[in-house]
Amino acid sequence: MDQTRRKFLKTMAASWGAGVATQLSAGNGSAETRKAARDSMLNDGTITWSKAPCRFCGTGCGVMVGVQNGRAVAVAGDMQNPVNKGQLCVKGYHLPYVLYGKDRLTKPLIKKNGAYVEAGWEEALDLIAKRFSEIRDEHGANAVSVYGSGQWTIQDGYAANKFIKGGLGCNNVEANARLCMASAVVGFVKSFGKDEPMGCYDDFEQGDVFVFWGNNMAEMHPVLFSRITERRRKANWVKLIDIATRKTRTSEASDSVLLMDPHSDLAIANGIAHLIIEKGQVNEAFVKKHCVFRADNEDIGFGMRGGKAYKKNEREISFDQYKAFVKKYTPEYVEEISGVPQGQIRELAALFGAPDKKVVSLWCMGANQHTRGTWINNLIYNIHLLTGKISEPGNGPFSLTGQPSACGTVREVGTLTHALPGGRLVANAEHRAFTEKIWKLPAGKLAPKPSNHTMSMFRKLGTGELKAMWVQVTNPMVTLPDLNHFNEGLKKHKPFIVVSDIYPTPTTAIADVILPSAAWIEREGCFGNSERRTQQWDKLVDPPGEATADSWQLIEVARRMGYGDLFPWADEAAQGEGLYEEYRQFTLGVGKDVATYSELKQARGLRWPVINGRETRWRYREGSDPYVKKGEEFSFYGNKKFGNRAVIWQRPYVDPPEKPDGDYPFWLCTGRVVEHWHTGSMTRRVKQLHQAMPSAYVELNPEDAREMGVSDGAKVKLVSRRGEIILEAAIDRRGVPKRGNLFVPFFDESKLINELTLDAHCPLSKQPDYKKCAVRVEKVTV
C-alpha cells in the first residue's frame, strides 16, 4: 500500500467516524424530527394525492391525482384499484391537461343578435327556465327535452331524470349511450331479464380463450387488454381470437384472426351454435335446468325514416325447433356469407365447445352499433348458454362499455325515455307508483308511455315537433349519424338549444345558451363502469371562472320552473351525497344494490349488488351472488316469468339495409383511436395526444389502394348517398381493413365522417349502425 493510498484511507476512516457520529446524533432525535427531515428532503408538502376514476372510457381505471397549488399537475395509475392495478393508457396518463385547455368555457354565454355575449348565472338560468316554461305551456311538456351522456355522473343523470320525468312530467330524457350501449341493454334484458354483465374483470386472469367480437380492445380498452395479454404471458396455453373486418392492434396480438365481411357476425355466431350442437358439446344439464328457447318476428325493418316498423311476436319454441333453425348455418354456408374460411369457424367452435376450456367473449361497438345489435348480443349469449360457460370465474360473455358511466348513470339511473331508476320501466304501473312514492309526487304524475328515443328526438328537432333541447356532456353535432340531415332541419326550425360543456364544440356552436361546466375532479361525483363497479371521487380542484356542476345547473332551472321541492339540497356540496343516497333507494332489493356513499368514499369502487358491504363478482351464481338461493346453482332471476331461466334466442342472419353496390362499392366503418376520447374536445387540447393523432384519415386495404392507384398519404374523396369528405389515405398503417372495407375515425370535428353515415338503427334497441354504410372512393388531384 503506497503512501497516498494509506493517507486517503486514514482520512476516509476519520470521516466515516464523523459520519457515524452524525447518524447517531440524528438517531437520538425524535421520530417526528427524523420524519420531518426526510419529508423536507423529498416531499415539499405542496402536492397531495387523491383517488378518482379516470374520466374517459368504461373500463373505469383508478387514478391517483396529484394536486399542487390548486391545480391537478400529475396522475398515476392507482395500484390499489383492482381494475387497472396501477396501469393507465396514454389518455389516462394525460388526464390533468384536459382541464386546462386555453379556451375553457368560464362564463355563461347567451346568443344575442347572432353573437355570444357573456352573462351572469342568474340571467342565463332565468332565460332557460322562461323559455322552457313558455314552450311547455304552449306546446306541452313533450316539446322540451334533455339529452345527456354516459359521461354524466350518477348525480347529474339522476337530477336530469327527476327534473324531466318527475318535474316536467314527460319522458323526453335520453343520453348518447343510446348511440353506444342500447343494443347491449336490450340484449341483456331479452336474454336475462336484467341489464349488465354477470361476470367481471376477474375473468381476465382465469379464462383460457378470449374471443373479440368486432372489438379493437388494444386501442379502445387498452388497460383491460393488457390484463389479457399478461394472462397469456403467464399461461402459455391461453388463446386470443379476433373476429374483425379490419386487422388492428388487437389482431396483431391475437393468435388467430377471423376476417369477416361486415354484418356476417350473425351467421358466424349461429354457425358456432350449430357446430356445438352437431358435435354433442351442449351442456345438456345446464340448458335443461337454466334455459328456455324463444323466437320473435324476423322481418322487422331497420328503423329508417318511413321504413317498416318493428312488431313484436315473441314466443317460446322447443330445443328441437331451435336445433332445426341453426342447422342451415353449416360452416360452408357461414363461409359463403362471412368470407371466413370454414376451417377457422370450426376451430373457434371447437374452443367454445371444449368442456375443459374457459371462454370469455368480449365485444363493444362492433356488436352494439349494428342494425341487428340486439340480435348479435343475444347470439353471443346463446353460445355461452348452450355450453354453460357463463357466470363462472373465467367463463362468460362480457359486454364492454364505451363511456365511464354509461352503466352507472344511463343504464342504472335510467336516463332513457323508457326507464326509471334501478332497472324500472315507465310503462309499468307498479314501477311508476314506487318512483312517485320516493319522489313524493302525487299518484299518476309520471307519464306512462316512453316518448322519444335519441334518434326520434333529433328527427323531431329537425321537423320542428320538438322545440327545446338541453345538451350536456356530449357533442351530437359531431356524433349523430347522417349529420347533414339533422343540420338542415335545425336551420329550418331553430329550436331553443342549451349546451353545457367545458370547451367550445360544433354543438355549442348551435346553442342559444352555453353554460360552463365543471369537469371531472372540479366537482364530486360517481361513475359506474363496465363490471358493475360504482366509484366515487371528491372535488379536488376548483372549476375555472364561474363553471358549475351539470347537476347544479339542472336543479337551478328546475327550481325556477317550480320543481324546487324535488331537490331539497341546499347547495352543490350537499347535492353530491344527497342525490346519490336518494337514488340508492331505487337499487335496493332489485338486484342492483349499490354501496352506500360512505362505503364508496373508502373503497376503490364496489361491484353491485353490494349486500352488507360485500360486493358481487359473478351474478346469477350460487355462492357468489347473494340473490341466488342455496341449491339453485344458477338463477337468472331477472327472468321470473320464465322460471329464472335465461333465454336462448332464435335470431337469423338477414342482409343489412345498405350494402356496397356498383355506385358505392366500399363498406365504411367508423370508430375511435387510442389517443382520442370520442370527439376529441378534451384530448385534442392535450399536446401529446393531439400531436400523436392530429387529424382523421381513411384506412384502405393495400390491394384496393393499388388497384385504384392511391398511395399512402394521398388525398381521396369518400362519397356516400348522404355526404362527402376529403381525407388522407392511410395504407398499411395501424389498421388494415379487409378488401372492400374502409375505416375512418370520428374524433376530428373538421372532418365530419358522420355526414356520410346512415341513420338506420336496430329496431329493438334504437341504436344506430356507425359501422356499415356504402361509399365510393374518388382520387383527388391536387
Add this chain to the structure above:
Amino acid sequence: MYLIKWTWVPILLVLVGCGQGTETGGVEPVAREARAELRAFHGAPPVIPHGVRSEGRENCLACHGEGMQAEGRIVAAVTPHPTWFNCTQCHVEPLTDALFVANTLTGLAEPEIVAMPQPFLPPYIPHRLDNYREQACETCHIGTQAAINLRPGHGPRTNCRQCHITNYTEASGFGTGVAAFPPPSP
C-alpha cells in the same frame, strides 16, 4: 494491518463509493431537462422521440430491451417493463409540432436530486416507485444506458432497496398494498 487489509478495506471502499455518489450531487441540468422534454409531467410515460416505421413490441424491444449507447450518449433507454405487451398503449409518437388549442398547465416537475445531510447515508429515492417493477432501478441507474450522474458510486448490485428507501409513498398518501376496504368477496 492484516485486519485492516481484509476487513476494513472493502467497507471503506463501499463508503468511498457512497461518498462519490452523493458528492456528484444533482443530475446535470441538461439531463433533467431532456427527461422533462419527453414527458407531460414527472411520472407520465415519455413520448417516442423518433419515427416508428413498424409497430409492435418486438420492434421496440430491439433497442429498448437492453438499451443502447453510442458515443457516450444514451440513444435508447431500457424499458422498466419489458414484459408488457402493448407499447403503444402508453407511448405515442408526435407527428406534428402544431397544437389544436394551447394548454395552460405546467405538469409536476421532475424531482431534484437532493444532497444528503450526511454524506455517507445511502441516498433516499427521491421519486415514486409504483409501476416500475421488473427492471426498476436498472432502467435509469445501472449499466451502460444509465446517465453518468445517475449511476451509483458502488457499481451494480442486486438488492437496491436494502439500503435505499423512499418515503415518497407514505408522505403523499399513495397506497401500494392491498386496499383495506372492502373485505374480499365470494
